[in-house]
Every structure is written in structure tokens, then in C-alpha cells.
Amino acid sequence: xxxxxxxxxxxxxxxxxxxxxxxxxxxxxxxxxxxxxxxxxxxxxxxxxxxxxxxxxxxxxxxxxxxxxxxxxxxxxxxxxxxxxxxxxxxxxxxxxxxxxxxxxxxxxxxxxxxxxxxxxxxxxxxxxxxxxxxxxxxxxxxxxxxxxxxxxxxxxxxxxxxxxxxxxxxxxxxxxxxxxxxxxxxxxxxxxxxxxxxxxxxxxxxxxxxxxxxxxxxxxxxxxxxxxxxxxxxxxxxxxxxxxxxxxxxxxxxxxxxxxxxxxxxxxxxxxxxxxxxxxxxxxxxxxxxxxxxxxxxxxxxxxxxxxxxxxxxxxxxxxxxxxxxxxxxxxxxxxxxxxxxxxxxxxxxxxxxxxxxxxxxxxxxxxxxxxxxxxxxxxxxxxxxxxxxxxxxxxxxxxxxxxxxxxxxxxxxxxxxxxxxxxxxxxxxxxxxxxxxxxxxxxxxxxxxxxxxxxxxxxxxxxxxxxxxxxxxxxxxxxxxxxxxxxxxxxxxxxxxxxxxxxxxxxxxxxxxxxxxxxxxxxxxxxxxxxxxxxxxxxxxxxxxxxxxxxxxxxxxxxxxxxxxxxxxxxxxxxxxxxxxxxxxxxxxxxxxxxxxxxxxxxxxxxxxxxxxxxxxxxxxxxxxxxxxxxxxxxxxxxxxxxxxxxxxxxxxxxxxxxxxxxxxxxxxxxxxxxxxxxxxxxxxxxxxxxxxxx
Amino acid sequence: xxxxxxxxxxxxxxxxxxxxxxxxxxxxxxxxxxxxxxxxxxxxxxxxxxxxxxxxxxxxxxxxxxxxxxxxxxxxxxxxxxxxxxxxxxxxxxxxxxxxxxxxxxxxxxxxxxxxxxxxxxxxxxxxxxxxxxxxxxxxxxxxxxxxxxxxxxxxxxxxxxxxxxxxxxxxxxxxxxxxxxxxxxxxxxxxxxxxxxxxxxxxxxxxxxxxxxxxxxxxxxxxxxxxxxxxxxxxxxxxxxxxxxxxxxxxxxxxxxxx
Numbered sequence: 004x005x006x007x008x009x010x011x012x013x014x015x016x017x018x019x020x021x022x023x024x025x026x027x028x029x030x031x032x033x034x035x036x037x038x039x040x041x042x043x044x045x046x047x048x049x050x051x052x053x054x055x056x057x058x059x060x061x062x063x064x065x066x067x068x069x070x071x072x073x074x075x076x077x078x079x080x081x082x083x084x085x086x087x088x089x090x091x092x093x094x095x096x097x098x099x100x101x102x103x104x105x106x107x108x109x110x111x112x113x114x115x116x117x118x119x120x121x122x123x124x125x126x127x128x129x130x131x132x133x134x135x136x137x138x139x140x141x142x143x144x145x146x147x148x149x150x151x152x153x154x155x156x157x158x159x160x161x162x163x164x165x166x167x168x169x170x171x172x173x174x175x176x177x178x179x180x181x182x183x184x185x186x187x188x189x190x191x192x193x194x195x196x197x198x199x200x201x202x203x204x205x206x207x208x209x210x211x212x213x214x215x216x217x218x219x220x221x222x223x224x225x226x227x228x229x230x231x232x233x234x235x236x237x238x239x240x241x242x243x244x245x246x247x248x249x250x251x252x253x254x255x256x257x258x259x260x261x262x263x264x265x266x267x268x269x270x271x272x273x274x275x276x277x278x279x280x281x282x283x284x285x286x287x288x289x290x291x292x293x294x295x296x297x298x299x300x301x302x303x304x305x306x307x308x309x310x311x312x313x314x315x316x317x318x319x320x321x322x323x324x325x326x327x328x329x330x331x332x333x334x335x336x337x338x339x340x341x342x343x344x345x346x347x348x349x350x351x352x353x354x355x356x357x358x359x360x361x362x363x364x365x366x367x368x369x370x371x372x373x374x375x376x377x378x379x380x381x382x383x384x385x386x387x388x389x390x391x392x393x394x395x396x397x398x399x400x401x402x403x404x405x406x407x408x409x410x411x412x413x414x415x416x417x418x419x420x421x422x423x424x425x426x427x428x429x430x431x432x433x434x435x436x437x438x439x440x441x442x443x444x445x446x447x448x449x450x451x452x453x454x455x456x457x458x459x460x461x462x463x464x465x466x467x468x469x470x471x472x473x474x475x476x477x478x479x480x481x482x483x484x485x486x487x488x489x490x491x492x493x494x495x496x497x498x499x500x501x502x503x504x505x506x507x508x509x510x511x512x513x514x515x516x517x518x519x520x521x522x523x524x525x526x527x528x529x530x531x532x533x534x535x536x537x538x539x540x541x542x543x544x545x546x547x548x549x550x551x552x553x554x555x556x557x558x559x560x561x562x563x564x565x566x567x568x569x570x571x572x573x574x575x576x577x578x579x580x581x582x583x584x585x586x587x588x589x590x591x592x593x594x595x596x597x598x599x600x601x602x603x604x605x606x607x608x609x610x611x612x613x614x615x616x617x618x619x620x621x622x623x624x625x626x627x628x629x630x631x632x633x634x635x636x637x638x639x640x641x642x643x644x645x646x647x648x649x650x651x652x653x654x655x656x657x658x659x660x661x662x663x664x665x666x667x668x669x670x671x672x673x674x675x676x677x678x679x680x681x682x683x684x685x686x687x688x689x690x691x692x693x694x695x696x697x698x699x700x
Numbered sequence: 701x702x703x704x705x706x707x708x709x710x711x712x713x714x715x716x717x718x719x720x721x722x723x724x725x726x727x728x729x730x731x732x733x734x735x736x737x738x739x740x741x742x743x744x745x746x747x748x749x750x751x752x753x754x755x756x757x758x759x760x761x762x763x764x765x766x767x768x769x770x771x772x773x774x775x776x777x778x779x780x781x782x783x784x785x786x787x788x789x790x791x792x793x794x795x796x797x798x799x800x801x802x803x804x805x806x807x808x809x810x811x812x813x814x815x816x817x818x819x820x821x822x823x824x825x826x827x828x829x830x831x832x833x834x835x836x837x838x839x840x841x842x843x844x845x846x847x848x849x850x851x852x853x854x855x856x857x858x859x860x861x862x863x864x865x866x867x868x869x870x871x872x873x874x875x876x877x878x879x880x881x882x883x884x885x886x887x888x889x890x891x892x893x894x895x896x897x898x899x900x901x902x903x904x905x906x907x908x909x910x911x912x913x914x915x916x917x918x919x920x921x922x923x924x925x926x927x928x929x930x931x932x933x934x935x936x937x938x939x940x941x942x943x944x945x946x947x948x949x950x951x952x953x954x955x956x957x958x959x960x
Contacts, residue, residue: 285892285896290892399890400892401887402778402887402888402889402893403888404887404888406886408888410714412888412890413712413715416890416891417712417715417733417735418733423715423716425716425717425731504891504892508891
């Protein structure tokens, strides 16, 4: 079908031939866009290395799932669906936009493959897409501009409100699709007048509506709308393109690569430097991230990819408790700093300028419990924990460590536990275990090694977890040993608090001690130790959490439970971060609970991968944060809302924090906390045979 | 400003279970872990902060054994420029006056505008700073909890006095100050920092190098006995309504200086 109206490539604009004008707009637009991108990516070239091209199939799957299928969007249903529609619309319209650019230069240009019926199908499809995009953008604009959901607010300490940015870009999107509709609708009217079939013009789509509205317009008006629509579309298109790298809409360009390049191994912490071996770190002058260029290029790409959607902060327990941390603003502030440091025009900022004090604050970085709620939620797979740890490494290297953490760190260095208790007392808990516990103390071997870790070894209350674990292992018919005085703190939080050298020393001591026992497998009841031995350490036998061991005992018929006596109790299971989110063990503990007859269970709204951190483990117990309330108190209230009166945890740190929180919240007597091992130990069917004393080998 | 900080290595009370030895003249040292004396660590941090503000150098010195080198290295990892170890068999068993005598001999070998010590070490006497100042005939302020540099030859120092109050003083350089904990927030030093100064040479001076004769440092005070006091009668139970109990408790705290 030949066009009736004069096409942009055949027209002249203020005496300038269309192809000349549109070639100029395209060349200037693309040149500007390329220049801006080159400047934006300048810091990435100065950044630290980060190998992100391994495991291609896994990465392609990530790209498909989280990128093209927008897997995490529906976790926030309404905005998620809006985004999926907008994203799908953009994918369809990107083809249209490319062909439109060329149409102004080469008259009657059609993209290869879109000539015949495929072209008609595409044309219908893109009209639908454009209409959907228009509607969604309008709804989003009203939502952002008028209803202003709380999640997008910018607290004063993090800068100014970002609403205008969202509204501006939504306006540009509306402009883009509207101008195309005018361009196409005006031609459609002319075709209809000439008696030609415009069957692909689907009713209720944008171009159809334009054609309907322009039904009575004069040919002159139609011509003006046609060319004006095209010109404005081109100008808006390049303006939009060049505006993207200036803010949150950079994600339009960077988020798909960011998802493809995402982290593959959960629960791990990145090495200090990908290009320096652990044992050679002592040769480095500086450790960790201190200046912007100390970040890896992927960490910088994360900053560029942040959509400012606020889902991370909405889920961040530190943010909820009023600590001075909002993960969203780690990204936003770092991005703003990057833009300032690497301006589009002009020189790069001063070398060696510290990030702490200029873009970020000490308290902000220490406030994180590394629970992983932010990373679990981020639709574009931004990694926060590795950055927090890298920044802490930098602060530790500079001696900037809160006073409250210095004592436990020094005790860990000297005694292998944060309280500075004597090594020889590490196995004292097993005196009351009521079953024989083989204390290896640096000699002797064991098929199964129970790694106890510091809190369960030394804390009076948590020793009960150790004792219950020992009994349950015995019930399950597992002969086991513990390292005793040879065990050191797993260093899980030492690593995550940035004390790399101390962590390495603890890891070496434990690895050596564990390997000396010849153990074929390791069991632990502490998810932090579990994660450390499984994901942080290398060269150890397989590690399992006690919930897995108990469940296997139940399935093999070695462990059976008595019915719960008090039927008025409602139990709710609190997912420990390092069991759930970081290691995806959601089912095993729940199945153990389900195998206890008569146990009434309720789920909290925030459970499984949306579990809410109790306040943090390891060194976090010593840290004195600036906060409005305790995370644990918030969590206890969530359990109350779920109608529960017993919180079951599977982590000694959760138990400390939740038991404290019950007291702080004044809910003693109404709410109680119990560890999964204690509950299982209480309910297990066993014949009473009390044997005490530790057996030294 | 060239600053000398006198430090010492002590058993870490937070990380040890302290028991009196059988003969009662010392504590059981078998399984002890040692660290820098806490107040000394504050003194070094203060010295480093002064250096960062006005330039100069920080030297740390200790009277001890070869093992004391570890605390010197720790403080050098923190930012002290130089460490000096004063050790000699003749120094063993000396008293506070002896230590002050040894330090005085070292001070006279160098040129220091300011000498800092911790307010108190493990023996709890708090005497070395004052004795050293007297021996050097320099002005002295004890229990210092703030230092402000007025000009090249004057400092303004705050001292902690009764009831948590602060007294402000002017003091002329060169002088000696004993530093109270809490004057600053000492920076963290980990294994890595200490490793990085592992190869720095630390001069070792003995009695001969310092020109000291054995009798000059022989102890004039001799420790006779340590003992753990017997437990008292126990707790005093406060009775009455909550309000009455609170009132009594507040009164008692005030009487004992726990509340102002």
C-alpha cells in the first residue's frame, strides 16, 4: 500500500529535505548517546576485575527468568504487573522505533522480514503494545505523581525526592507512543478516505482512536499531524535515549546485562580481590573498598542498574528498625557520587577521595546484618552484601572499627571466641548433655563431626541447643565427635564484618582441626557455622544442618515424636537468614515440625525467602547500633499477628535475639521462643537412660 | 611535636580468668593472654591524633621482656613511627620508681616535647607518670581526658576530677601527662596491621646502654602477698513498694557516687 500523505523522507521541513534533517537528528542523537555512554562507562574501566562470564547456561537461564520473564516483579503484584506490561510493550516497540528512525531517511523503509503478512501481524502487535504502554504509563504517572506510594519517599538524610524523574520519563514514554499514533493514525484516515482497507487497524488501539478522532480533519491538518507526529517522535526518541544514562532509567540499558552477569553462588562472600590469592593479600598495600575505583566493574554496574523501586529497603530489617541504612540509597548515593566524580563534561574527581564521608557513612555500613532480604527482592539482582563487606574491609584496614566491636575481635584473635573465654572450657557444655560426647581436643577421629561454634559452646542458654543436638544425634544413631579446645569460632561474621585476615586465620585453624579428625561429614545446629563451613571454607567434607539430620532420622524411623501436650500453643517457624535465604533450606525444618503430632502451626506473613531478620548473629550481638527499635521486637510482633505464641527458630543467634525481644516487648508469659533442636528433643520418644560426662579421647 | 608514649604489656582482664598463684606473690600466668595496657592504647591514639593535626613523630617505649615487643608492634601498626624496647635481666622485679628511672634514662637520650603514659596499668599504682615527671623536673598532669594545643609551647588539658567533673588546666611543654581511658576512640589494629610492621627494626636498650646501675633500679617496695578477699555478708534486700525501692536505690547510688 502506497502512502497517501507525503512521507517524512519525501517532505521538507523549513526548506530542509526530510532525509537530511532526519539523518542529522539521528547522527547527532546517536553521537550524543554514544558519548554519554562512553563517559558513563569510564569508571568501569578503572575498576577492579570481576570474572562474570563463567557458567554460560546458568547465566542465560538467569537472563531468561529474571530478565525476560521478569520473575521477581509480581512479588509486588500491582506495580509488578504494570512493569511486566511496560517491559513487554518496550520489547515489541523497540523494533518499531528502529524502523521509524530509518523511515525518515529512506522513504518507505521496511525492516527485513516485516514486508508481508509478518509485517501485518507485527503492526497489529505493536499497536496493541503501544496502547498498553500508553495506558500503563498513564496509570504509573498517576500512581507516582498523585498517589505517591510511601515506598518511593526519600528521607531527608538521603537527599531530595525523585518523583519528578519518574514522572518526566513516564511523560516521555507517553509522548513517544502518542506521537507514533498520530503519525500512523493520520495516514490511516487518509487511506480509509481513499477507500483502502486498513484492516490491521485494531479497534480500541491508539492509532485506531487517532484515526477516529481525526475522521473529519482536512487533508492539510492530516498532513501536518503526520509529519509533526513523526518529527516529535524522533526528537522525543533521541531525547529519551540520551536521558536514560542520567538516572534510574539507566536500567533500561543496563538491567538485562546486570541480570546476566549476576552472582551465581548464594551464601558466599566475594574474595577481597578476584586477581589476588588469599595468601597473597598481605602483600597488598590496601585492603577492601575505600575509594570508588576500589569497587569492581560489576559493583558499579549494579549502581547504574538500580531502578529506585525501593523494594530492597522495604524489606530491609535495618531500615525497618530505624537504623541509618537503606540499601536503596547505597546504590543511589553511590551512583550520584559516580556521576559527580565522572561528569559528562570535565575532569574526573580527585584521586584517592574516600567514599566514607563523601558518599557513604560508617554507621550505614555497620548497620547491615547481611540477612540478604534486599538481594532476594531486587528485580535486577543487585548485590548488596558483597559491597557492604568490601566497604567494611576498607574501614577495618583503616582502623575505623566501632569500639563495641574491637573487644570481641581482639578476643577472637586471642582465644578464638568473641567473649575471650578459655579454650579449654569450650566443651564444658557436654557435661550436661546426658549422652556421651567424644571430645577430640585435637586428637582422635570421628566419622561425623558436630561443629558447635562459639555461642553454643559458651553461652549458658545456648548450651542447651548443643545438649539437645547431642541427644538427637545419639537418637538418630549417629556416632559423633566435637573438636573441643581445638575448635575456633567459624568466623562467619568475622568475614562479613570485614576482618579478612582474622577470618583467614580462624578458617585455617578450623580446617586443619577438622581435616585431622578424618570426618566424613559435618553436622551443625548453627546456620552461621553451617554457611561458613559449606560456602566460605574450602576442602571440607559435606556439611548439613541439624534440621536435615533430624528429618532424615524421622524418615528412616529412628526418630519419632510424642504428641504435643499443650494444644493451646500455636507454633510459628522463623526462618533464620543463613538457613533460609542464603541456603534455601525452607522445607526441612517445617517438615520436622509437621512430623510432631498435634503441633499447631501458623505462618507469619514474612516467612521463607521474605523472612525478617531477628537482629543479626555473631559480632552483630556486640554492635551497638543507632536504632529506633529492635528488629527482634518487630519480629515478635509479627509472630503475634500470625496468632502464634511459640516462635520456633533453628539458630542460636535468632534464639538470643528473639528471647530478648520478648522481654523488651513485655510479652513474657504470652510468647515464648524455642530452638528446633530443643523442641525436637522435648518431643522425641526415647527411653530414659542418663549417661553423663564427656568422653575424652 | 615529638611525642613519647610509655606503654606496657599486661594480662588482658577481659580474656583471662585471673587466679592468684600458690605462693600468693603473683597471679597464675600459664594460660594468660596479654595485650597492650588499655589506658596506654588511648595515650598512643591521642599521640597519633596530635601528630595528624600538627605533625611531628610518635615513639612508643616499653620496659619489659622480649615478649613486650608484640605490644610495641601493635602500637606501631596503629601509627606510631618508632618503638623502643628497654629490657635487661637487671630490670626484672623492679618497682614503679625503678621503671620511672629506666624511662628517664631513655627520655634523656632523645628529645621529646610531650611524654604520655596511661593513667594506670595492671599493678594499679598509677605512679610511673608522676615519678617520671618529677625525675625529669617537668610539669605533670594526671588523669587527662582532653588535650588541646594552644600554641607551640602550651597545652590546655582537661582532667577528670571527683564525680565525673572536668578541670581545665594550662600546661607548658615539655611536660608529662597521664592519659585516662575514654579520651578518644582508639583505632582498630588487626593481625594484618601488625604483620605489616613485622620487619621494622626495634632498638633494644639494656641497663648498660642507658647507663643504669643495678642499685638505681632495685625495688624499694616489695610485694608480699596477693589474696582474694572473702565474700561479704551478701546482698542487701530493699523492701517496700516499687516507688519506695526506687527511692532507696537512688539514694544509695547517690551516696556511693554512682549518680550525680
